Amino acid sequence: GRHEVWSWKTASKESLCLMWQKVKVQLMLSMSFLTAVFWYCRRLYSFLAQLLKRWSNYLQRKLIRNLSVLPEVDLLGYSAREWKGETKQAKQMREAYEEMFRSCHIKYLRQVKRDNYSVIRAVLFQIFSQGIPFPSWMKERDILKLPEKLLYSQGCNWIQQYSFGPERYTGPNAFGKLRKCMEALKTNWAEISATRDYEERGNLCNILFSDESKEYKLYEAIKFIMLYEVVEAYEQIKSREEPVHNLFSLLFARDSSSDPLSFMMNHLNSVGDSICLDQVELFLLGYLLQVKIRVYRLHRFNTEEFQVNYPDEYRREWNEISLLTEDDRYYHIPLFRT
Numbered sequence: 001g002r003h004e005v006w007s008w009k010t011a012s013k014e015s016l017c018l019m020w021q022k023v024k025v026q027l028m029l030s031m032s033f034l035t036a037v038f039w040y041c042r043r044l045y046s047f048l049a050q051l052l053k054r055w056s057n058y059l060q061r062k063l064i065r066n067l068s069v070l071p072e073v074d075l076l077g078y079s080a081r082e083w084k085g086e087t088k089q090a091k092q093m094r095e096a097y098e099e100m101f102r103s104c105h106i107k108y109l110r111q112v113k114r115d116n117y118s119v120i121r122a123v124l125f126q127i128f129s130q131g132i133p134f135p136s137w138m139k140e141r142d143i144l145k146l147p148e149k150l151l152y153s154q155g156c157n158w159i160q161q162y163s164f165g166p167e168r169y170t171g172p173n174a175f176g177k178l179r180k181c182m183e184a185l186k187t188n189w190a191e192i193s194a195t196r197d198y199e200e201r202g203n204l205c206n207i208l209f210s211d212e213s214k215e216y217k218l219y220e221a222i223k224f225i226m227l228y229e230v231v232e233a234y235e236q237i238k239s240r241e242e243p244v245h246n247l248f249s250l251l252f253a254r255d256s257s258s259d260p261l262s263f264m265m266n267h268l269n270s271v272g273d274s275i276c277l278d279q280v281e282l283f284l285l286g287y288l289l290q291v292k293i294r295v296y297r298l299h300r301f302n303t304e305e306f307q308v309n310y311p312d313e314y315r316r317e318w319n320e321i322s323l324l325t326e327d328d329r330y331y332h333i334p335l336f337r338t
Contacts, residue, residue: 066210068113069125072335075101075109093326096301100324100334104296107337114330116276117165119323120219121209122331123285123293126321128192129205135290143186143221146228147178156231158261164220165272178224184214185221216272222289223268226281229288231260247283247311254280276329282310292320296334299326 079097083090100106112122126132133139150156162174164181188208195201208214233248257263271277277285286293286309293310300306324334 066212067206068121068209068212068215069205069333070111072108072110075107075334078109078111092301093298096298096306099301100296100298104334105336106296106324106334108335109324110333110335112330112332115272116270116274117216117219117272118329119277119282119331120222120271120285121215122323122333123289123291123321124218124222125205125209126333127289127291127319128189128208129202130319130321131193131195131201132291132319132321133193134189135288137290143225144179144182146182147175147224150228150231151175154231154235156260159227159264161269162224162227162264163269163273165216167216168269168273178220181217181221181224184217188214188218219272222285223271225288226284227260227264227268229284230263234260245287245311245313247280247287251280251284279310279328283312286310286314290315290318292318293323294320295323295325295331297325297328299328 075097079094083093083097112118112125147159151159159178160172160174162178164177192201192204192208195204208218230248230251233244234252236242236244237248237252251257251263252259256266267275267278267281271281282293282295292314295308295310297306297308322334322336323331325331
């Protein structure tokens with residue numbers, strides 16, 4: 001009986017050992033497989049991470065290269081780089097920048113692309129980046145219908161001579177192109193102003209202001225709104241229905257813009273191509289966008305014209321944006337730090 005018990009125990013032990021050897025082999029194979037899979041996944045993850053990093057760096061470099069409003073730079077560092085030497089002008093400019101740094105708490109600036117859309121770009125970028133909503137009059141009217149209203153309701157067939165900045169095209173397609181410009185302005189303004197997160201809004205602005213074709217549509221829409229406001233004011237003056245802002249009197253007092261058609265032909269059509277907005281038109285820009293545009297004119301340092309507001313008459317509830325210019329042609333965006 002004992003022999004049978006011992007034989008049963010031995011057989012069971014041998015069976016368990018044999019089974020364990022098989023399981024052990026399977027476990028070792030499984031562990032080796034899992035280790036290989038882990039190593040492969042780790043290498044794959046590392047490869048994908050490197051690929052993503054390179055792609056991100058490429059997109060970032062491309063985005064920065066195409067940005068028409070560059071990231072912020074130190075104000076005094078920019079001044080030192082741009083105005084080297086001991087000429088009278090260089091000394092005056094450095095002094096003006098130092099005064100802005102000390103007295104105005106302006107520590108940084110964002111450079112804006114130097115072309116003939118410069119001032120419109122600088123104004124619109126700040127409106128978007130600050131999340132400033134549509135002006136009250138734009139909320140009451142559908143700006144998409146302004147080209148149609150001007151062409152059909154007010155009989156301004158001459159808007160077919162409208163030129164789109166560098167693309168100096170005129171003709172019957174002007175109406176359709178204007179409509180697309182107005183759509184681009186309304187869509188992008190609504191989307192960005194509805195974005196509450198500051199960083200997300202900044203990213204949207206960087207994407208928008210790195211796409212030249214989209215940018216130009218925005219600026220042409222702003223130009224057309226300026227034209228529309230001039231036509232409205234001109235009709236009010238002729239009919240004597242109600243008083244208009246004194247800036248329109250200044251605008252119509254110029255020989256080159258005595259009526260809306262001459263204003264378009266002699267001024268607006270060339271904006272973005274060969275000229276930029278002048279002082280009177282900056283008043284108009286601030287008025288129609290309902291923002292107070294404060295401009296630091298460095299070439300007028302130590303004069304009463306060093307700081308100018310456009311328009312000079314504004315409502316308390318209007319948002320304020322700031323510009324910096326060295327020559328009244330190209331503009332940058334000053335950034336305040338307390």
